Amino acid sequence: MNAVADTRPIETGSRVEGARSLRKIGYVALNTYRETVRDKVLYNLVLFALLMIGSSYVLGAVSVYQEIKVIKDLGLAAISVFGMVIAIFIGIGLVSKEMDKRTLYSVLPKPISRTQFLLGKYFGLCFTLLVNVLVMTVGLYVLLFLMKHPFDPALLKAIFLIYLKLTLLVAVAILFSTFTSSILAGLFAGFVYVAGYFSSDLKNLESVVESTFLPQLTRVLYYVLPNFKNFDVKAAVVAGDPVPWTQLSWATAYAAIYVGLLLVGSCWIFSKRNLK
Amino acid sequence: MRALETRGLTKDYPTGSLLQKMKRALHPLDLEVEEGETFGLIGPNGAGKTTTLKLLLGLVFPTGGEARIMGRPLGDPEVKQQIGYLPEQPYFYDYLTGRELLNYFGQLFGLSRQERDVRSRELLEKTGMTDAADVPLRKYSKGMTQRLGIAQALVNRPRLVFLDEPMSGLDPVGRREISHLIRELHDSGTTVFFCSHILSDVEQLCDRVAILNRGKLIEAGRLTDIIDVSLHAVEVVVEGLSPELEKRIAASFREIRPHGPRSHISFPDIPSFEKALPVLIEGGAHLVSVNPVKETLEDHFFREVNAGGRE
Numbered sequence: 001m002n003a004v005a006d007t008r009p010i011e012t013g014s015r016v017e018g019a020r021s022l023r024k025i026g027y028v029a030l031n032t033y034r035e036t037v038r039d040k041v042l043y044n045l046v047l048f049a050l051l052m053i054g055s056s057y058v059l060g061a062v063s064v065y066q067e068i069k070v071i072k073d074l075g076l077a078a079i080s081v082f083g084m085v086i087a088i089f090i091g092i093g094l095v096s097k098e099m100d101k102r103t104l105y106s107v108l109p110k111p112i113s114r115t116q117f118l119l120g121k122y123f124g125l126c127f128t129l130l131v132n133v134l135v136m137t138v139g140l141y142v143l144l145f146l147m148k149h150p151f152d153p154a155l156l157k158a159i160f161l162i163y164l165k166l167t168l169l170v171a172v173a174i175l176f177s178t179f180t181s182s183i184l185a186g187l188f189a190g191f192v193y194v195a196g197y198f199s200s201d202l203k204n205l206e207s208v209v210e211s212t213f214l215p216q217l218t219r220v221l222y223y224v225l226p227n228f229k230n231f232d233v234k235a236a237v238v239a240g241d242p243v244p245w246t247q248l249s250w251a252t253a254y255a256a257i258y259v260g261l262l263l264v265g266s267c268w269i270f271s272k273r274n275l276k
Numbered sequence: 277m278r279a280l281e282t283r284g285l286t287k288d289y290p291t292g293s294l295l296q297k298m299k300r301a302l303h304p305l306d307l308e309v310e311e312g313e314t315f316g317l318i319g320p321n322g323a324g325k326t327t328t329l330k331l332l333l334g335l336v337f338p339t340g341g342e343a344r345i346m347g348r349p350l351g352d353p354e355v356k357q358q359i360g361y362l363p364e365q366p367y368f369y370d371y372l373t374g375r376e377l378l379n380y381f382g383q384l385f386g387l388s389r390q391e392r393d394v395r396s397r398e399l400l401e402k403t404g405m406t407d408a409a410d411v412p413l414r415k416y417s418k419g420m421t422q423r424l425g426i427a428q429a430l431v432n433r434p435r436l437v438f439l440d441e442p443m444s445g446l447d448p449v450g451r452r453e454i455s456h457l458i459r460e461l462h463d464s465g466t467t468v469f470f471c472s473h474i475l476s477d478v479e480q481l482c483d484r485v486a487i488l489n490r491g492k493l494i495e496a497g498r499l500t501d502i503i504d505v506s507l508h509a510v511e512v513v514v515e516g517l518s519p520e521l522e523k524r525i526a527a528s529f530r531e532i533r534p535h536g537p538r539s540h541i542s543f544p545d546i547p548s549f550e551k552a553l554p555v556l557i558e559g560g561a562h563l564v565s566v567n568p569v570k571e572t573l574e575d576h577f578f579r580e581v582n583a584g585g586r587e
Contacts, residue, residue: 020386027383031369038371105363106428109333109438110384111356274336276289 028120091173284341319488360434
């Protein structure tokens with residue numbers, strides 16, 4: 001039978017619909033991962049982050065008796081900052097770039113829902129971030145090993161929370177990416193990150209400002225914006241203070257709920273959107 | 277069962293950002309496409325062809341009306357499993373190779389690894405892309421991207437395939453190959469729905485056509501029904517036509533246009549030509565060609581669109 005002319009229906013198997021749906025999310029995630037790892041910008045960022053971690057060795061050398069502290073401080077900061085840059089700059093383009101370049105036109109008519117597509121994009125970027133964070137973590141531990149510092153598992157707690165923060169930030173970036181341009185989505189996501197970092201200060205603003213409107217606004221922002229400080233235990237870990245497992249569990253639940261809500265919102269907006 | 281049916285399918289787009297004024301991109305559209313036929317949707321730029329395709333493919337949502345594909349409503353997952361689509365000026369993930377793209381789309385259709393491998397190989401060969409199969413798409417020319425676009429539209433062996441400007445960006449060889457491929461699809465029973473500006477392709481390939489203009493359906497039907505198939509003229513090319521000979525057939529022809537040593541003579545009908553033919557031969561003229569002139573789809577299209585445009 002002719003190759004093109006063959007009209008036999010494709011065998012799709014008899015697996016349950018749920019498993020099939022998860023597989024499709026996985027395919028999109030894998031393709032998103034492939035997209036990001038083939039992007040030279042990502043390599044430049046990771047290389048820069050590793051250089052920054054490496055440069056902490058030099059700074060540590062001039063900080064008498066503080067070498068290890070400086071290396072840990074700068075190392076964790078590098079993982080956080082460069083992870084944030086990757087999360088925002090790649091996250092904002094995940095959907096809007098596909099619309100601008102019209103690659104969506106050939107994907108969405110395939111048997112995949114918009115929700116599956118969006119979730120696949122989200123998990124694909126989270127996987128990319130996981131690999132990057134792991135690479136940077138290995139870089140940090142190698143440096144500490146060269147400094148003859150014993151393995152410090154507490155650093156992993158800080159890095160785990162940094163990763164949770166990044167997954168939340170990706171969800172924020174994707175939400176904006178579903179209804180606005182890449183540039184605006186980047187600006188909005190950046191604003192949410194900064195405002196979310198200082199959200200506890202927003203709550204306290206009412207005690208120092210006499211206006212009635214501003215405190216109301218900041219209170220709303222406090223409750224709506226994710227509190228990114230919940231994921232910041234860098235100072236405690238570097239100082240050797242204990243970070244209880246309950247704090248990690250609470251932060252995980254907090255991130256899961258926020259990410260869930262943001263993804264539900266993103267999927268809803270994206271499912272209603274006309275692709276012009 | 278009809279492959280495609282629309283009833284009052286309508287699309288309005290907001291034009292003003294604040295006032296939300298609506299512009300009608302597609303007026304209520306009633307279309308029927310039978311299974312196995314090759315259907316052409318034609319119209320000038322902005323006629324609503326791509327909007328119609330986007331509505332059928334779920335890329336935009338209708339303001340009103342409904343559509344059914346293979347008897348099922350739009351958005352039904354079973355529908356997507358049975359259709360293929362080539363977008364106009366397609367753009368694919370340029371970090372993938374041609375083979376990777378087909379493999380990815382095969383995954384979305386639920387094909388097994390073996391099926392994907394076999395199908396990719398078949399389609400790459402069929403579209404003349406085997407040599408470029410492992411080259412990243414960012415290095416593809418426009419024609420190569422178009423060929424790959426056609427391959428990806430067929431990866432699931434669709435029962436209904438939508439092709440938006442399938443010949444765009446192709447050289448004459450490519451156009452001929454894709455025409456051949458569309459005929460093969462037709463012969464195998466696949467329903468082909470395509471939009472094109474190249475009316476000669478539509479005329480050659482389609483069983484039925486619909487003409488859209490300014491978002492409105494002007495006409496739909498079989499080519500033989502909508503085009504006037506009667507003879508309009510007989511175009512004859514001769515060599516060695518002397519002024520005396522021209523005078524002798526003056527009563528028969530409509531127009532003579534000299535082209536170097538040759539003359540193009542237009543006769544209004546066959547009897548006029550038959551009357552003039554012996555005079556031409558006896559007078560020493562050599563007959564080069566004889567062509568009956570009928571209305572083409574292009575003639576019909578321009579007449580209909582111009583009539584609509586002047587309303």
